[in-house]
Amino acid sequence: xxxxxxxxxxxxxxLGHQDIIERSSKIMDRVIVGVLKNNSKSPLFSVQERVNMxxxxxxxxxxxxxxxxxxxxxxxxxxxxxxxxVRGLRAITDFEYELQMSxxxxxxxxxxxxIFLTTNLKYSYLSSSxxxxxxxxxxxxxxxxxxxxAVKVLRRAADVKNKRPS
Ligand code: PNS
Numbered sequence: 001x002x003x004x005x006x007x008x009x010x011x012x013x014x015l016g017h018q019d020i021i022e023r024s025s026k027i028m029d030r031v032i033v034g035v036l037k038n039n040s041k042s043p044l045f046s047v048q049e050r051v052n053m054x055x056x057x058x059x060x061x062x063x064x065x066x067x068x069x070x071x072x073x074x075x076x077x078x079x080x081x082x083x084x085x086v087r088g089l090r091a092i093t094d095f096e097y098e099l100q101m102s103x104x105x106x107x108x109x110x111x112x113x114x115i116f117l118t119t120n121l122k123y124s125y126l127s128s129s130x131x132x133x134x135x136x137x138x139x140x141x142x143x144x145x146x147x148x149x150a151v152k153v154l155r156r157a158a159d160v161k162n163k164r165p166s
Contacts, residue, residue, distance in 0.1 A: 002027075003082040004115075007034040007073050010050045011043040012153050014131055014145050016123030018057055020088040023117055025061045032080050033058070037070040044132055044156055057146050074109035085114040090124045136161060 004024055010017060010033070024031045033054055037047045045053070047068045054066045069076040077085060085105065087098055102114035119126075131144050135157035141150050 001029040003030045004028040004084050004086045005032045005034050005077045005082045006086040009036050011045055011128050012149050013054050014126050016119055016126040019120045020117050024086045025063050030063045033066045034069045034076050037068050053149055074105050074112050077112050087116055088119045089116045090119045
């Protein structure tokens, strides 16, 4: 049985992430989406909120599980008894960072490989950071995230903006 871990911050989950999850669910027997807890990027959503959002957009996929993780990705992969890490590659700009991560992970844990799925062209420009930036100005994010995610992101962005000193 082939088990993959698809790790990330997912702050918030985008249609690009959903595309990678759907496609890997067809290739692998089981896919565990690992949501990073100790994120130095000071996320807009708590890890539990990010897990819940991922659950709501992947509910129709029976072989997907959403789990939070802390610490090293390779330890999480080992604990899950997974075979590989899945990452999406959007453009050449992703390549250097992804190569560094996958090579480092393989050095510290030689049994663990990373496979890359090239992102659907429709989403090759898309990132959670761009979605958050647009949301901070209450812009239209409906082309980038699922409708239920858009509602949550716009609401949280408005809350954050209201609390900031002007
Ligand atoms: O969605 P992101 O932010 O690009 O995901 C990055 C992630 C979570 C895959 C990466 O930061 C990670 O694996 N963090 C866990 C800590 C770790 O194992 N670091 C060493 C990787 S070289």
